[in-house]
Amino acid sequence: MPEIMCRDEWKRTVEEQETCDMNKTAAQQELSSEELQSLIMKRIERGELLSGEKLYSERNMAQLCGVSRMTVQHAYNALVKKGYLYKVRGAGTFVRKNAIDKLDLNYLSEKGNAGITAMVKQYGASVVSKVLLKGVITARYFADKLNLAEDAQIYVLHRIRYSNDEPIAVEYTYVPADLFPDIDQFDFTRVSLYDYMDSKGHMPRQFHEKMQIVEGNERECGYLEVEPQDPIYYLEFRGRDQTERLVEYTESYARCDRFEYKFTTNVQK
Amino acid sequence: MVLQQNIRSRKRSMAKRVLTLDVLIAKELEYRIETGEYQEGDRLPAERKLAEYFGVQRGTVRNALQILQDKGFVISKDRSGNFVAPKRIEFNLDTYRSGRAAMERMGRPNYAKLLTFEKVYVSQKMAEKTGLPEDGQVYRIMRLRYDGSIPIWLERTYIRCDFVPDLMEEDIYNKSLYATLRKKYQIYVERCVGKVTAVYINGLESELLNLPEKQTAMRYEGMVYDQKGRLVEYFDDIMLKDKVQFAGNNV
Numbered sequence: 133m134p135e136i137m138c139r140d141e142w143k144r145t146v147e148e149q150e151t152c153d154m155n156k157t158a159a160q161q162e163l164s165s166e167e168l169q170s171l172i173m174k175r176i177e178r179g180e181l182l183s184g185e186k187l188y189s190e191r192n193m194a195q196l197c198g199v200s201r202m203t204v205q206h207a208y209n210a211l212v213k214k215g216y217l218y219k220v221r222g223a224g225t226f227v228r229k230n231a232i233d234k235l236d237l238n239y240l241s242e243k244g245n246a247g248i249t250a251m252v253k254q255y256g257a258s259v260v261s262k263v264l265l266k267g268v269i270t271a272r273y274f275a276d277k278l279n280l281a282e283d284a285q286i287y288v289l290h291r292i293r294y295s296n297d298e299p300i301a302v303e304y305t306y307v308p309a310d311l312f313p314d315i316d317q318f319d320f321t322r323v324s325l326y327d328y329m330d331s332k333g334h335m336p337r338q339f340h341e342k343m344q345i346v347e348g349n350e351r352e353c354g355y356l357e358v359e360p361q362d363p364i365y366y367l368e369f370r371g372r373d374q375t376e377r378l379v380e381y382t383e384s385y386a387r388c389d390r391f392e393y394k395f396t397t398n399v400q401k
Numbered sequence: 402m403v404l405q406q407n408i409r410s411r412k413r414s415m416a417k418r419v420l421t422l423d424v425l426i427a428k429e430l431e432y433r434i435e436t437g438e439y440q441e442g443d444r445l446p447a448e449r450k451l452a453e454y455f456g457v458q459r460g461t462v463r464n465a466l467q468i469l470q471d472k473g474f475v476i477s478k479d480r481s482g483n484f485v486a487p488k489r490i491e492f493n494l495d496t497y498r499s500g501r502a503a504m505e506r507m508g509r510p511n512y513a514k515l516l517t518f519e520k521v522y523v524s525q526k527m528a529e530k531t532g533l534p535e536d537g538q539v540y541r542i543m544r545l546r547y548d549g550s551i552p553i554w555l556e557r558t559y560i561r562c563d564f565v566p567d568l569m570e571e572d573i574y575n576k577s578l579y580a581t582l583r584k585k586y587q588i589y590v591e592r593c594v595g596k597v598t599a600v601y602i603n604g605l606e607s608e609l610l611n612l613p614e615k616q617t618a619m620r621y622e623g624m625v626y627d628q629k630g631r632l633v634e635y636f637d638d639i640m641l642k643d644k645v646q647f648a649g650n651n652v
Contacts, residue, residue, distance in 0.1 A: 166601065166615070267419035273428035276436075288419050340650050344489070345599050345619045345642040349471040363599035363617040363642065366472075393597040395647075397497035399590055 163199050168207040169214075176216055176227055187217065187225045213358065214389045215298070261321055264290040264302075264355075274306045277370060277381040285309035289320060292355050301386040302355045307379060334379040336371025343367050343393055352385045363388050422457055423464035429455075430465065434474055434485055445475065445483040473643040490548065492621075494649025497593040499579050500546055500556055500638075509548055513556070516543040516609075518570045520562060527559065531624060531635045538562040539635075542573060545609055548644060552610050555639045564588060564633055588627045590634070595623040597647065606639050618642055 163171075175181045187193065190208065194201040208225050211217040218228050266289045272282040280286070287309040293301045305325065307315070311334050318328055329335050348356065348364045356364065364385050371380035420428075433439045445451070448466070452459045466483055469475040476486045490507050492498075504511040521541045528535040539559040546554040558578065560568065565586050572581045582588040600620040607614045619642040625634035 265419060269419045269425075271420070271425055271428055273432040276432060338650065340648075341494070342646055342648040343597065344473075344646045345597070345617070346472065347617065347642075349468070361617075365599075388599040393647075395494055395595050397494060397593050397595065397649075399498075399592070400496045 163197055163203070165203045165206040165210070168197060168199065168203060169210055172207065172211060173216060181227050183227050185227045186223075187227070189224060215387075216389075260294045261291040262294065263320055264292060266290070266316065266320075268309050274381060278306065278308055278378045280308055280378075287312060287315050289315075289325065291320060291325075295390075298390070299356050299387070300390045301384055302352055303385075304383040306381045311379060329373075329379065334373040334377070336380045337374055338372045338376070339369045341367060341369035345388070346385075348385065356385065356387050358387060358389075365391060365393060422455075422461050423468065426451070426455055426457070426462060426465035427468040430469060431472075431474060439485050441485050441487050443485045444481070445485070447482065487548075489644055489646040490553075492645065492647045494647055496649075497590070497625075499577060500554065501577055504546070504548065511546060511548055513544040513546045513575075515570070515574055516545055518542055518573065523559075527635065530622075531632060533561065533632070533635070540565065540568055542578070553641045553644045555606060555609055557637045557639075559635045559637075561633055564631070582627075582633070588633055590625050591628050591630075592626045593623045594626075595621065597621050599642070600639065602639060610639065610641060612641065619645060 172181070172187070181187070187208070188196060190201050190204045193204045197204070208217060208219075212219055212225075216228060217225050219225050266287070268285050269288055270283050270285060274286045275282050275284050278284075278286065285308075287307050289305045289307070291303050291305070292299050293303060307329070309315075312329070312332055315328070320328075326335060344366045345363050346366045347361045348358065350360055352364065353360045353362060358364065365388055367382075367384040367386065369380075369382055369384070370378055371382075373379045430439070430445070439445060445466075446454070448459050448462050451462045451465075455462070466475060466477070470477055470483075473486055473489070475483045477483050488507070490504060490509065492503055498506070501511070501513065519541050520538050523531075523533045523535050523537045523539055525535060527533065527539075533539070539561055542556070542558045542560070544556040544558075545552050546556060548554075560578075562568075565582065565588070568581075568585075572578075572585065579590055582590065598620050599617050601615050602610065602612060602618045604614065606612075606618070607616070610618065612618065619640045621636075621638045621640060623634075623636050624632055625636070627633045
């Protein structure tokens with residue numbers, strides 16, 4: 133596309149944005165960094181900016197939209213964080229591949245593939261985990277979630293899940309220690325926990341889940357490499373094996389910019 | 402008590418640290434909240450008392466309370482202490498219900514203020530999302546739903562005009578929209594395809610929900626189909642994220 137057309141296109145989108153925004157008072161005529169962000173995101177979502185495409189330099193974009201360079205810089209940086217853009221030193225800012233293909237944050241897919249590993253694999257990416265901590269504890273909160281006696285031994289496995297070198301979720305998993313006596317010998321950096329559980333005959337098949345959107349605290353935001361106070365999905369789920377025994381309790385924090393929470397519900401008759 | 406023993410024995414041995422003390426204490430308090438030992442609105446024991454009870458530093462208890470505040474289990478009030486937060490309004494992932502029904506199920510006094518009732522053309526964006534024709538018309542119904550006296554939920558509902566000719570404001574004012582659909586139009590909602598994401602709220606939303614701008618909120622969108630499989634409603638709601646949750650058996 134000749135550059136001049138792109139320019140017109142941009143201006144049109146900018147104008148469209150301004151006229152659309154009914155909440156804007158006359159005093160704030162200039163496009164804010166947030167508005168510029170949503171404008172760029174819109175263009176990516178509509179397929180007007182393709183993955184790998186280079187964006188205007190900060191200076192040119194500022195001129196084009198009639199805003200300061202700082203505003204553009206701020207918008208670009210925010211979108212880099214959100215996973216829409218990436219920067220190459222000395223070359224510019226580009227649209228990231230799969231910027232809008234968010235993963236479906238639904239634990240059990242229709243094919244019965246459970247867990248983040250399976251979800252991500254469907255998208256052709258691989259998952260690597262970093263084990264934050266592991267070991268045996270007793271605590272009645274977790275025992276209660278797994279329907280065990282208060283003093284039952286519970287195996288703890290905390291992991292950060294990475295896809296394409298990017299953290300996408302933190303998972304705090306608790307399983308009954310007596311069902312998985314040799315669990316500590318496995319390296320869950322690359323081994324899938326569900327594959328392991330399956331090998332023991334306790335693959336979680338039915339889930340009860342709870343979902344909220346929370347403001348991440350320092351710990352989780354740090355693991356996920358997002359800003360503190362950024363919104364993140366918080367999921368809590370309990371998995372039962374084929375005998376309906378509770379075999380897993382997991383608290384999971386997932387990045388809102390990499391996942392989407394979708395579901396279908398029916399009206400009860 | 403198990404946790405106490407656990408904490409004490411670990412303090413003695415200091416052997417392997419699996420979970421930190423603040424996390425363990427937060428979980429113990431969460432357990433007490435979930436099992437009803439501490440009820441909604443109850444004040445938690447003072448930091449000092451909890452520290453004594455668990456045999457830990459006050460700083461550790463403070464961290465534990467911070468974890469609970471971050472998760473919305475506990476609300477801290479200046480000088481008067483920490484209180485158990487009201488339960489979140491729960492949307493069932495197995496059964497679709499209207500907003501009104503979801504709130505009533507929680508036994509919460511609630512009401513909705515009707516903000517707008519108008520006919521509008523389907524916007525380009527909505528057409529892309531829903532597959533509705535761009536020149537078609539929809540009723541746009543905006544309602545602000547309150548939990549007690551707190552506005553927590555901005556409902557923005559769009560209904561296809563051609564399916565509900567002569568829908569009147571009276572039909573929905575203080576009434577269940579779905580009941581009207583049933584009675585007046587023999588439309589029975591059957592299925593909802595929903596999506597929940599996080600958004601930064603803008604001017605009008607922030608004003609209505611009484612939340613500073615650029616805060617994040619929960620966006621709940623849904624496409625609602627009737628007994629004939631027709632898309633009758635699209636909604637795009639904004640809710641205070643610390644007031645709601647979704648839950649269900651995802652089998």
